[in-house]
Amino acid sequence: MSDTATSDTQTDAPTDAADPTQPDGAERRTVDDGGHSSPSFAKGLFVGELHQDLLTPYPTMARRERTKVAELIRSLYAITDDIYDVDRIEQDRWIGDEVIAALGEAGLMGLYVGEEYGGQGLSQTGYCRVSEEFGRIDATLAVVTGVHQSIGFKGIHLFGSDEQKERFLPDLAAGRKLAxxxxxxxxxxxxxxxxxxxxxxxxxxxxxxxxxxxxxxxxxxxxxxxxxxxxxxxxxxxxxxxxxxxxxxxxxxxxxxxxxxxxxxxxxxxxxxxxxxxxxxxxxxxSIAMNILNNGRMSLGTGSVGAVKKLIDLTVDRVQNREQFGQPIGDFELVEEKIAWMTSYLYGLEATSYATTGMMDAGVEDVSLESAMIKVAGTEFLWYAANRAFQLAGGEAYMNDQPYAKILRDIRIFPIFEGANDVLRAFIALSGLKVLGDELEGLGELDLLGAPVRSGGLVLDYVLSKVKRRVAPPRLTHVHPELRPLAEPISDQVVRLRESSEALLRRYGKDVRTKQLHQKRLAHAAMDITAQVSTLSRMTAAMNESGAEGTATERFIAETYCNRAAHRVERQFDHLERNDDDAMHQIARVTYRRGGSGFELYGA
Missing domain, CATH: 2.40.110.10 (Butyryl-CoA Dehydrogenase, subunit A, domain 2)
Structure with missing residues (x-):
């Protein structure tokens, strides 16, 4: 679920019944922490653990909540089709108080707020599903409503006293006030x-x-x-x-x-x-601020899912109806490649996004890395998808009467706000490394450069643990039998993530904090491993419900996504050892010293 700028970018058990104490919540699953002290799927990867029970079986919304979400989405489109005027909003520089009032009356401004405060009581999955449609309609609508709900009054919902909730939430949930x-x-x-x-x-x-x-x-x-x-x-x-x-x-x-x-x-x-x-x-x-942002990043991920779906709709219509050289441009391979990349990557992003919301609904307390992953992957995928859609629309995309220019202007901020993506990459990697470092007893007291050579006991522990991982690697077993060839490489990827992370800790010690290129590689490897497991879990659920024949096309897309993701993971690990990082560092420093590029072919 990474490297979206490159050309390569891209459960057998039945679901438990809904929790009767959560009448409109997502269906709950038993969380098995796999023996680790802090259940976290992504953090577990860094220590060589595959907590598949956190992602399998694939989470679903309870039937009653699905019905409610569908009704809310119908109401949303009824409102936007009637009174949401993009051109007027651009001119007036505000979506309009009448839009806010209509959304509030329809229950769309307090989606996760409890019914006792006038909200809809949706689960995180239900909330993000509606947020996906906000993103599909218009980025401005998604941001205004997201600022209000995802981060604005989220703190009051999560951490407010009963008195604070009673004082603020009814008006906020009804859209009478904005946060x-x-x-x-x-x-x-x-x-x-x-x-x-x-x-x-x-x-x-x-x-x-x-x-x-x-x-x-x-x-x-x-x-x-x-x-x-x-x-x-x-x-x-x-x-x-x-x-x-x-x-x-x-x-x-x-x-x-x-x-x-x-x-x-x-x-x-x-x-x-x-x-x-x-x-x-x-x-x-x-702590409150970070918890709020962790929640907000999930809706950014699903909002990106919705926006890409809109881009695909626009692009498919364009390439099937625009002819050049005597045929629809959609028949050309370079066009097909762009469409296929968007469709296959979307499948994996959507699977990972709702696997993450499902973990939160199931009571997994720590999804901080997973929410950061879908924010990074989703917002960057959206940006590159918009560029591809723009390219396929040709010169018409450059005209302001077309939607593409506005889409590009609107979404460029997404990889920056609610946690800049490069900062989140470092957060993902360093959080995982910290979990591993805490497990490696005695690591902090050593001169880590060459530590295994000078500390025989540590070498023995390292070798024995490595042998154990190779003899009995973590395996993804909760997948449909026909998907096991795609699951098998994941075991080696998890082992290699652990070993690569440990090697970096031993090589750099606390200075690993400054090795941001390596951090990026680890983060993207972990992202793509998480995405593969999420995709296989989603595909398994589909095959269990509809059978192998009934899901053949979906399975082909999932297989393509997983194969590409596996290749990306291997490339990240390879680049940990073979890279031109030193050259990039030196060129940057030369550029700084010169105050610019400094190399004019034809000097003035």
């Missing part, structure tokens, strides 16, 4: 821990807030969850409302895309925040 999420600052972007906005506790228990935030969607609206640091208490999350004295939104940003998304600069000058507006406990602010 924002204020984390980014002028000097703090990817390094979200190092906030400069300050909040200090007063003698009466209130908090005094000073600082500024930038690029905040819905920042001038009704409720803003803001994050700050306290010298005494650490990070704190505060619920702000526009009537608080000293809280201002001095200007709106003029953006390249998402023109209908109201993006604001916020300033706080001695804003008094009452104690009842503290979210969670003082000191929990950073």
């Amino acid at each position: 924002g999420f204020a984390l980014t600052e002028p000097t703090t972007g990817s390094d979200a821990y190092d906030l400069q906005t300050r909040a200090e506790r007063e003698a009466d228990g209130s908090w005094r807030l000073n600082g500024e935030k930038r690029w905040i969607g819905n920042g001038n609206r009704d409720v803003v969850v803001c994050f700050a640091r306290s010298e005494e208490h650490g990070h704190v999350a505060l619920i702000l409302t526009p009537d608080m004295e000293g809280f201002e939104s001095p200007f709106r940003y003029d953006t390249m895309g998402l023109r209908g998304n109201d993006l604001r600069h916020l300033t706080f000058k001695d804003v008094r925040v009452p104690p009842e507006n503290v979210l969670g406990e003082a000191g929990d602010g950073f």
Whole structure:
């Protein structure tokens, strides 16, 4: 599920019954942690474990929730077909209060909020399924509603007190009020821990807030969850409302895309925040922010699924009806390759996205790596798919009366916000390496360069564990028998991920934190392993339900995706040993010293 820019880019048991305590939730599965102390599919890969019970059988929504989701999607299209005018929204630079009101009346502004607060009570899977359709309709619509639900009031839903939920959620779920999420600052972007906005506790228990935030969607609206640091208490999350004295939104940003998304600069000058507006406990602010973003990244992944489906629809119509050289352009191999790449990669991304939401619905607490994976894979796949669709539309795509230019402008921010993708790659790799490092007793006390040579006991442990993994590698067994040839290579991939990760830890020790090219390779290998397992789990469920013959076409697409993903994994491992990283480093430094390219063929 990686390297989308390259030309190569791309369960037998019945599902358990729905949990009666979750009337509208996704169907639940028993979580088997495979003996590891912290059940996490992706983190387990780094220590050579394959927690297949977390992804198999493939999760499904309960029948009642599927019905509710279908009704909500029908309502969504009824609204957008009637009053959602993309051209007007671009001109007015706002999707319109009437659109927000209509979405709220239809129950689309509080999808996961409990029914006791006026919401729909959807599971994470149900919420993301509706979010997929937001993304399919229009990126601006997806972002405005996503800022509101995925991150805006998510903190109140997850961490709010009963009183806070009763006070805020009914109006937010009904769309009578809009929510924002204020984390980014002028000097703090990817390094979200190092906030400069300050909040200090007063003698009466209130908090005094000073600082500024930038690029905040819905920042001038009704409720803003803001994050700050306290010298005494650490990070704190505060619920702000526009009537608080000293809280201002001095200007709106003029953006390249998402023109209908109201993006604001916020300033706080001695804003008094009452104690009842503290979210969670003082000191929990950073953890709350990261939990919210983990949730938001899932809907970005499924929103990308929806947007690519729209691009494929546009492109197929184009290439089948546009003729050149006496035949439809869709008959040319270079066109077919682009369509096939989009279709096959979409299958794997969709499988992985809903496998991740299914894990959350099943009670798996740690899906932080998986949510980062689908955000990275989904947003970059969408960007490259849009470029291919643009290319196939030819010169017409360059005309503003066509949808392609707006799509490109809108989605370019996706790999940047809610965690820049390169930062998330490092997060995936270093989180996995940390789990492995914690398991390797004594590693931290060694000079890791050449450590196996100087520490006989550690060499013995390393050799014995390697032999054990090779003799009894982790195996993916919960797949349809006809899919086992695709499952078998995954065992070797997991073993090799563990061994490659351990080799890097022993070679670089704590300096592995600076080896970002290696981190990227490990992250992409783990992403593609996760995607293969998710795809095989999805395909197994389809074959169990409809039989091998009834799923032949789907199976062919899944096989193609898995074969390509397996090749990408092997390439990542090979590049750990054979690469031109040093040359890239040196060329970059030369370029910095010259203040630019510095090599003019024809000097002035």
